[in-house]
Amino acid sequence: MSSQEKLLEIKNLKQHFKVGKSTVKAVDGLTFDIYKGETFGLVGESGCGKSTTGRTIIRLYDATDGEVRFNGEDVHGKKSAKELKKFNQKMQMIFQDPYASLNPRMTVSDIIAEGIDIHGLSTSKKARMDKVVDLLETVGLNKEHANRYPHEFSGGQRQRIGIARALAVDPEFIIADEPISALDVSIQAQVVNLMKKLQREKGLTYLFIAHDLSMVKYISDRIGVMYRGQIVELAESEELYRNPLHPYTQSLLSAIPLPDPEYERSRKRKVYDPEKHLPKDGEERVLREVMEGHWIACTEEEYQKYQVTI
């Protein structure tokens, strides 16, 4: 990590949805920080609330409770249009489905320049077009592509357009919600390499949401593992893979098939049974730091045990 300056602080974030008479607690009390210049990976299985977390942070949903601080400033709650605009420029999103996230009736240049227009970032038509061409080249496309429509592109190319659109307003922070899961393996590597390169060049900070753990491990500096709306373990990515402590993380890691037949023949899968892992006498698990930078959701008693085993 380049620095330990906090870019994003999330405190007790909650997102509850009313479904008929019951409430779905999609995100239920998340607390974590994202440092400037790092990639924070959020992993978990479908339905664990990882996408909801991303969408809530960027205010696509209004948070039920909790606080999101960006550069020390609370970005949720009531805001004037001007404040919102400023925030929207700093934080951008890349979506999962490159087929659904680009307007089929707009040309690529209009898609990319929409943010530039809204924020009034270019003074003339020419400057706008120059910026678009520049962005296209940054993401590995070229200026001939500017006047085409999304349907003329392959999945990997569309995702590049999505990235160019996110970059157009010079954001500091990008939320990438499963940006590669809809792409082929060889194209996935292209997009991940591109994202890494852009991060190096522009000092971007990423929140990388995915279910593919090997890719998340590859791209992230730190990883949070989500289960049922909560973070159960958070650590630097090397540490998390070398030394997973929470039984859910262990089961998730042991379930990944690796491209190595020898390893696969001997891989033993661990099963996580939430019923057997209920804390005694209803004590709630909270995130505790068992080692420097390694956090686990545990009870007081478990915390003591972790201290001993480490």
Added chain:
Amino acid sequence: MEKILEVNDLHVSFDTFAGEVQAVRGVNFHLNKGETLAIVGESGSGKSVTSKAVMRLIPNPPGRIKEGEIKFGDRDLAQLSEKEMQKIRGSEISMIFQDPMTSLNPTMTIGKQIMEGLVKHQNMSKSEAKERAVELLKLVGIPNAEGRVNEFPHQFSGGMRQRVVIAIALACNPRVLIADEPTTALDVTIQAQILELLNDLQEKMGTSIIFITHDLGVVANIADRVAVMYAGKIVETGTVDEIFYNPQHPYTWGLLGSMPSLDSTDEELIAIPGSPPDLLDPPKGDAFAPRNPYAMKIDTEMEPPLFKISDTHYAATWLLHEKAPKVEPPGAIKKRMQGMAPSEPIIGAKDGGKNV
């Protein structure tokens, strides 16, 4: 080893307004009894079309099997009438699809859906079929099978639905099971369960499986042999150890290199540049040449034949020609081949002849 299915020089094309899309361009492979053959490739490589052609599920028009034979026992499936084919589908060869949400009928109980094939192919009475349906649900690991047999698909989770689909596919004890990306829509932990189930069922019932996927991790887990497809052709085929520890085709290198390994840290992923060719107008020579950093002049002129590396291992690349310069696979791949490779000699030694 008994060959249960043999596909020779299969060509499948689709007639579109833009012209003829040559989705499969001369594919040869065979399936041995009791083994799992994985077909790997990117979207558009023709892996699904190949498997659908075996089942004769290519809609005509626009699709058609242009050429080739699909030998199943002494019959050629490519020549059978629709009526004869119906007797084979579901009873001797059956198929599992990618999306368990859409491959089940939402208006029928799952019991009825399992019974359908049993009543049709095995002339069972309804009560017999129902008993068998409960047995099958137990076999695929659905708890409380007696009760759940009367439930509808929406009452099951994704993983459970895929188990139901597998139960339907296995109902008539097929000799060949074709699984088209059966775990792609599932979470890793559920995927692991389904793979274990398939491995387990294969051991019990001796079914031969064609497993189509783009995930090399899954391939390493389930396959005995692997066929790598690119642009409608098989570019490399071999036992699972040969493909992972001694890959020869630059495309296979690319596929392996584009997956990060869990214990590596900072190496750059080897992305395959560009995108697959348009099969409306397949390129002359080696279809992979434009994306291949090792491409030679001949690659743009002549298609490489399959070169033999061992009795089970073949690859279609001019790099294996005796006059070609010796090239080394990229560093990351070499590291992977050595670092994870078994200590014994690589070729053919590992499986005790199981896959031959």
